[in-house]
Amino acid sequence: DAGITQSPRHKVTETGTPVTLRCHQTENHRYMYWYRQDPGHGLRLIHYSYGVKDTDKGEVSDGYSVSRSKTEDFLLTLESATSSQTSVYFCAISEGWTGGNEQYFGPGTRLTVT
């Protein structure tokens, strides 16, 4: 299994509070991704990174920001959490560009915003 962890695994927070989720990898892969998964929507890409300090927006980036100061860590921040951000968040990594390279997913973080 690819060395990828997420923390926390579960979190309950209140509307309006900031939340940061962490993804840590030990594979030295260049690409890292944050997805959210909601019933009926599959996985939707929030942001991705193609190198240290190199990030870009995905399909559903509004309300989220990311940072990558080290190869191994990719942080997802909800500046002011809303109930619509209640979801399961998955981090993924890939060695190369997605087209021909499989993505390895972390175990997920279940976030509940009350």
Added chain:
Amino acid sequence: GQSLEQPSEVTAVEGAIVQINCTYQTSGFYGLSWYQQHDGGAPTFLSYNALDGLEETGRFSSFLSRSDSYGYLLLQELQMKDSASYFCAVSHDPDNYGQNFVFGPGTRLSVLP
């Protein structure tokens, strides 16, 4: 816009063959991937097609027709452990569309004894 369609549910019996279809509408299509996800687990990669035709990996095969914007995942000799959700996903031309990687809504496969 971009859209992918998959059947929401499929049911089959152990030992049978099942096909899960995926149709897509997207600009800058590059390739089609398939992922498996068991309840409560993380998605895991199954296969990838960039060219037309069939790719075989053990009991699983994946097919792509670029001209029809269509692909399918074929699972043979079904086992109970194959009960899971299956997602197709489209990757795009990185020069013009970045890393935008779009998943379908998923197909829940139930394998009955």
